[in-house]
Amino acid sequence: MERYDIAIIGSGPAGLASAINAKTRNRKVIVFGSSDLSKKLTLAPKIDNYLGFYGIKGAELRDKFKEHIDNMGIQIENVKVNNIYAMGEYFSIMTSGDTYEATKVILAMGMEHTKPLNGEDKFLGRGVGYCATCDAPLYKNKVVTIVGYNKEAESEANYLSELASKVYYVPMYRDDYELTQEVELVKDTPVEIVGQNKVEKLKLKLRELETDGVFVLKDSAPPEQLVPGLEVEDGHIKVNRKMETNIEGCYAAGDCTGRPYQYMKSVGEGQVAALNAVEKLYTK
Amino acid sequence: MVKEINDSIFDEEIKASGEPVIVDFWAPWCGPCKMLGPVIEEVSEELQGKAKFTKVNVDDNPGVASKFGIASIPTVMIFKDGNPVDTLVGFRPKQSITAAIEKHI
Numbered sequence: 001m002e003r004y005d006i007a008i009i010g011s012g013p014a015g016l017a018s019a020i021n022a023k024t025r026n027r028k029v030i031v032f033g034s035s036d037l038s039k040k041l042t043l044a045p046k047i048d049n050y051l052g053f054y055g056i057k058g059a060e061l062r063d064k065f066k067e068h069i070d071n072m073g074i075q076i077e078n079v080k081v082n083n084i085y086a087m088g089e090y091f092s093i094m095t096s097g098d099t100y101e102a103t104k105v106i107l108a109m110g111m112e113h114t115k116p117l118n119g120e121d122k123f124l125g126r127g128v129g130y131c132a133t134c135d136a137p138l139y140k141n142k143v144v145t146i147v148g149y150n151k152e153a154e155s156e157a158n159y160l161s162e163l164a165s166k167v168y169y170v171p172m173y174r175d176d177y178e179l180t181q182e183v184e185l186v187k188d189t190p191v192e193i194v195g196q197n198k199v200e201k202l203k204l205k206l207r208e209l210e211t212d213g214v215f216v217l218k219d220s221a222p223p224e225q226l227v228p229g230l231e232v233e234d235g236h237i238k239v240n241r242k243m244e245t246n247i248e249g250c251y252a253a254g255d256c257t258g259r260p261y262q263y264m265k266s267v268g269e270g271q272v273a274a275l276n277a278v279e280k281l282y283t284k
Numbered sequence: 285m286v287k288e289i290n291d292s293i294f295d296e297e298i299k300a301s302g303e304p305v306i307v308d309f310w311a312p313w314c315g316p317c318k319m320l321g322p323v324i325e326e327v328s329e330e331l332q333g334k335a336k337f338t339k340v341n342v343d344d345n346p347g348v349a350s351k352f353g354i355a356s357i358p359t360v361m362i363f364k365d366g367n368p369v370d371t372l373v374g375f376r377p378k379q380s381i382t383a384a385i386e387k388h389i
């Protein structure tokens with residue numbers, strides 16, 4: 001398999017700042033993200049605190065970023081990264097499609113602002129999970145509830161319904177839901193996951209569901225789920241001055257490392273991360 | 285070396301005298317398990333003689349899996365004197381697995 005020098009997870013300001021700096025030093029780089037780069041950037045009405053761009057619209061600044069990476073021949077891989085495994089000498093990067101390998105990883109996936117459900121942490125691995133298809137066979141002939149934050153969750157629900165005795169789908173967004181007949185749609189708000197030693201019920205505002213498992217499916221899993229073994233403090237990835245995490249070869253930059261959530265902080269951190277990653281590649 | 289064990293010999297195998305016994309619960313369809321396999325193998329080389337390493341295929345051995353409430357794999361359990369003393373759910377890097385085991389050596 002082709003191994004990249006640096007894999008950058010995220011296409012916001014931090015990820016792009018990492019990418020251009022790594023590319024400048026001739027490293028083989030791959031950037032995972034979305035074609036519109038960053039939803040938050042696109043939605044920002046006006047930005048006055050990005051040095052050199054007084055009064056610019058978020059979408060305009062995004063277009064400038066796009067032009068910058070295009071000029072340097074940097075492309076965005078438009079796929080979702082599900083897991084990153086620290087194998088020791090390299091990282092294995094799992095996406096919904098292919099698997100990739102990289103010597104260094106820079107995490108720049110921003111912040112997931114939705115809070116975990118009550119009981120989610122407590123029952124993690126004891127009935128609560130973040131990847132339904134991964135654990136599906138363990139729920140053969142059992143009852144599974146999926147709390148879905150995006151469209152992709154619907155297909156996971158459909159797949160699970162082939163194995164589980166019952167599948168409930170609790171959508172956290174408004175849309176047309178493409179679910180098979182076996183999946184029961186529950187339009188209600190989750191309140192708490194309860195049980196003794198393992199998950200027994202999901203309590204919602206209007207009703208209670210008896211269930212053996214609850215899968216919480218979001219755009220991005222919490223960082224410690226994305227990169228097993230990663231040290232996280234108060235929901236943010238712990239880094240030092242060099243943007244190194246507790247896992248050797250794994251760096252983090254931008255909102256995911258903590259406040260303030262600002263563009264200049266993100267690009268600065270992205271640059272520091274990339275330059276340190278490049279230096280380590282040289283000295284090895 | 286990691287020894288493949290099953291439902292019928294499980295109780296016997298985890299009763300090693302003194303040293304901790306590590307059990308890696310896995311299944312062939314599980315991606316993260318495939319990643320963890322070689323990592324556990326490496327750890328077992330490093331801690332040779334200090335801990336005993338085993339693995340259980342949960343597809344073939346539902347008895348043990350349900351006895352210990354394995355609801356997500358990979359799960360690594362550490363036993364001492366036949367009793368579970370630690371449970372690690374999900375993939376972990378080598379460093380963190382080694383550290384968890386060394387606490388019980």
